[in-house]
Amino acid sequence: MKNPDLVRDVLGISLEPERVEENLAAYADILQEIAKLRTLDLSDVNPAVTFSPIVAAKGTVNE
Amino acid sequence: MSEQPLWSLPIERMAPEIQSSRLSPVEIIDSLLERIDKYDGEIKSFVCLAPNARAQAEAAAAEIAAGNYKGPLHGIPIAVKDNYFTADMPTRAGTQAAVEYPKTDSTCVAKLREAGAIILGKTNMHEFAWGNETPPTRNPWDTERVPGGSSGGSGAAIAAGFVPAALGSDTGGSIRIPASLCGTVGMKPTYGLVGRSGIVPHSWSLDHAGPLAATVADAAFITEALVGHDANDPGSVDRGKPDFASVLGASVEGMRIGICRNHFFDALATDVGEKVEKAISQLSKLGGKVVEFEIPNLKYGLAAIYAIELASSTAWHDPSLAAGMTADYQSDVRTLVEIGRFVTAPDYLKAEQLRRVLMEDFARAFSDIDVVVGPTLPLTAWRIGERSVRIGDADESVLAASWRLTYPWNLIGVPALSIPCGIDSRGLPIGLQFAAPPFKEVDLFRLAYAYEATQDWKGVRAPFKV
Secondary structure, three states: OOOHHHHHHHHOOOOOOOHHHHHHHHHHHHHHHHHHHOOOOOOOOOOOOOOOOOOOOOOOOOO | OOOOHHOOHHHHHHHHHOOOOOOOOOHHHHHHHHHHHHHHHHHEEEEEEEOOOHHHHHHHHHHHHOOOOOOOOOOOOEEEEOOOOOOOOOOOOOOOOOOOOOOOHHHHHHHHHOOOOEEEEEOOOOOOOOOOOOOOOEEEEOOOOOOOEEEEHHHHHHHOOOOOOOEEEEOOOOOOHHHHHHHEEEEOOOOOOOOOOOOOOOOOOOOEEEEEEOOOOHHHHHHHHHEOOOOOOOOOOOOOOOOOOHHHOOOOOOOOEEOOOOOOOOOOOOOHHHHHHHHHHHHHHHOOOEEEOOOOOHHHHHHHHHHHHHHHHHHHHHHHHOOOOOHHOOOHHHHHHHHHOOHHHHHHHHHHHHHHHHHHHHHHHHOOOOEEEEEEEOOOEEEEOOOOOEOOOOOHHHHHHHOOOHHHHHHHOOOOOEEEEOOOOOOEEEEEEEEEOOOOOOHHHHHHHHHHHHOOOOOOOOOOOO
């Protein structure tokens, strides 16, 4: 893909530009909170949701 | 039995009467259906009534008469939130968009039926469980105000005396918020304890299933019936069959009551702060030992729940987004579903890391504490259409205020219960929230039952007039 579009291709948003602007405005307060989270150095912390190679087939009990 | 109207009886009062055949499930269902017919046009708590509700009651009555009494839920009408699949009623998850869900019983509904409950109907919810107001449902304590959400129909139906209990779901507080605003008990069990297969997902690692009920004992009976391994829910755990009923009435002498003074006591409406402090004093009088503590990392919690809930919800709605169907959603929900695309993968993972930090912080705190106590919400029910509220000296959006004190317990997955602790100066209920370490539901029920027994509002319904 040559010169991908940030909104359409990278973020996968296929909305009219006006709608994207409205959504960005709605996201502003949340982004302010997320900016605080970004200041934390958590590189030594495993995420709470971690991968496990064990999976139960549907209808069975995970051992 | 007293002359108290049938519609106002909690399960704990109905069950012994049903067991001894002094009260028929048919009498109860007739009483409730009559009340719903009379008043739900105003409250708008139900979206669907089971066409076979009376037939279910007749079948339960026949089973009991034949000596096959199944336990405290046998013959008891219970409503379910509209995101639980049901075999005999459609599921809409609160949306008018063109979606279809299977007509089969969710695990929780199947368990209630096994316990002998009558599934009375489906309650209204905030669309796709993404909001805390549940339009067009009205709060029976003041019909100009919201019932909360997203399980607002369940809270309103109980408060109005349409049903003694109802199922809700809770991703950031959606059981406890309407419980608090409608003056009922609301229970969010430990993540994984109650199976969620057959519930329309909202955010996989935050979603919990549980009951709203008129009393603590009623909530305990229902939670006990719902617990069990669910092979179709990857988050489900097998902890065996619990016995919550046996701790009801047990002494709470010596229980360690944790008060997290930061976050949970920031910016409270005056009446809320006063009633909660009074409740803490009452718990102390009952023999609880109060321990104060702080969790500074809670200041990052809002970012974490937003990142996880937005990203997860958007991932689930992705096919609808791609098909342009979100234009048919309500505008607030459409916006939330669309803006989830802005959450980057590193932000999402950092939220999951912060979650781990909070789990460890609280695990340390819980080594000295049995139950954390605080307000469920910093405010009482707000007016329909009100977008921000003044709490103390500051304005705060109702969305931000409404889940500020509930979402931490979804982030760390521990059990949390809301119970009424009084009425504010406008006559609106105030909620008190208890939380315990993972799988310590027994301690929540034990303490909440002891507290409830000291209050004169136990099981009270809204004094609404239409």
